[in-house]
Amino acid sequence: MNDRTPDPVLLTPGPLTTSAVTRTAMLRDWGSWDGAFNALTATMRRQLLDVVGGADTHTCVPMQGSGTFAVEAALGTLVPPRGRVLVPNNGAYCARILRILRVLGREAVEVPFDECGPVDAAVVEAALVRDPRITHVALVHCETGTGVLNPLHAVAAACARQGRALIVDAMSSFGALPIDVGAEGIEAVVAASGKCIEGVPGMGFVIARRTALEAAEGRAHSLSLDLYDQWRYLERTGQWRFTPPTHVVAALAAALVQYRQEGGLPARRARYEANRDALVAGMRALGFVPLLDPAVQSPIIVTFRSPDDPGWRFENFYERMRARGFVLYPGKLTRIDTFRIGCIGAIDTAVIHAMLVAVESTLHDMTLSSHI
Numbered sequence: 001m002n003d004r005t006p007d008p009v010l011l012t013p014g015p016l017t018t019s020a021v022t023r024t025a026m027l028r029d030w031g032s033w034d035g036a037f038n039a040l041t042a043t044m045r046r047q048l049l050d051v052v053g054g055a056d057t058h059t060c061v062p063m064q065g066s067g068t069f070a071v072e073a074a075l076g077t078l079v080p081p082r083g084r085v086l087v088p089n090n091g092a093y094c095a096r097i098l099r100i101l102r103v104l105g106r107e108a109v110e111v112p113f114d115e116c117g118p119v120d121a122a123v124v125e126a127a128l129v130r131d132p133r134i135t136h137v138a139l140v141h142c143e144t145g146t147g148v149l150n151p152l153h154a155v156a157a158a159c160a161r162q163g164r165a166l167i168v169d170a171m172s173s174f175g176a177l178p179i180d181v182g183a184e185g186i187e188a189v190v191a192a193s194g195k196c197i198e199g200v201p202g203m204g205f206v207i208a209r210r211t212a213l214e215a216a217e218g219r220a221h222s223l224s225l226d227l228y229d230q231w232r233y234l235e236r237t238g239q240w241r242f243t244p245p246t247h248v249v250a251a252l253a254a255a256l257v258q259y260r261q262e263g264g265l266p267a268r269r270a271r272y273e274a275n276r277d278a279l280v281a282g283m284r285a286l287g288f289v290p291l292l293d294p295a296v297q298s299p300i301i302v303t304f305r306s307p308d309d310p311g312w313r314f315e316n317f318y319e320r321m322r323a324r325g326f327v328l329y330p331g332k333l334t335r336i337d338t339f340r341i342g343c344i345g346a347i348d349t350a351v352i353h354a355m356l357v358a359v360e361s362t363l364h365d366m367t368l369s370s371h372i
């Protein structure tokens with residue numbers, strides 16, 4: 001590789017392709033006491049809160065680390081030690097929540113679903129009715145392991161009817177798919193800098209109901225992942241509690257400006273949907289079959305079945321696509337051999353069409369090499 005090699009396009013669930021403006025925002029250093037940096041943090045918190053309509057009831061607490069750190073902080077701070085969390089499980093990120101709860105020593109009730117389809121809100125509600133000791137539901141909005149979209153609105157309504165708190169891992173949907181924490185009575189939404197807002201990775205955040213945070217003093221299992229303490233410190237001083245990811249915050253602030261300029265959520269959603277539609281149609285034309293029913297396919301990432309060909313090796317396909325400038329993603333299913341292609345990031349249908357041309361020539365090469 002040399003300086004003239006163009007940057008690869010990342011068609012993955014994060015890190016993803018960012019705009020040059022976002023990357024350029026990182027070309028200066030910030031001190032953590034700097035008033036300008038603290039203003040940047042305050043603006044970022046307010047703008048992230050606005051994405052899910054939480055200004056009156058909720059607050060945005062950023063957390064250093066990848067998205068999982070913020071999920072762990074939310075569960076460890078918002079769920080009391082005697083709490084019991086129902087986890088509808090239809091994929092890898094749901095399984096990660098179950099694992100976090102186990103590590104934290106919080107009681108979990110797993111409700112398993114097929115990983116090729118969405119969770120069923122009626123089944124979730126029946127489980128809540130059966131077990132009044134369940135205090136919280138932890139739902140993954142878009143299960144990035146497959147790309148299936150879970151019925152957030154129906155699950156939120158079930159939680160509201162049954163009087164249980166809902167914590168949503170909206171990591172791969174925040175900013176692209178509508179969420180209204182106020183109207184739907186959601187206790188907390190967790191997401192991260194490096195997904196659909198199109199910042200760079202390195203910071204998670206939790207949009208939490210203020211009254212839930214107020215009740216959580218001294219509850220966290222961890223010093224660094226104590227969301228309450230992080231919130232109180234930020235409110236008191238305007239500064240991050242420990243060293244902030246300054247460049248990540250600067251990039252996210254720039255990404256939020258571009259998000260607004262593009263037209264906010266409706267425009268981002270439309271761009272991702274156009275990417276998904278071009279991707280699915282183009283891959284189908286090349287003989288690939290998507291795993292999911294189109295009705296439950298999110299505009300975030302698409303899982304394809306691996307071709308039924310003895311010569312198929314994803315590693316081989318990946319390397320050839322990488323050499324053509326496109327980074328794809330392996331599958332995450334246990335039973336079916338698959339791979340994934342993302343629709344999110346600073347990309348449009350022109351990029352998808354260029355990628356499809358690369359897939360076609362890669363298939364041609366692989367067929368040739370299998371005949372040698």
Ligand SMILES: *Cc1c(COP(=O)(O)O)cnc(C)c1O
Nearest residue numbers: 066067068093142144169171172
């Ligand atoms: C990306 C993602 C996460 C966080 O994963 P990290 O590896 O910590 O960034 C969590 N949940 C979902 C649904 C995701 O897509």
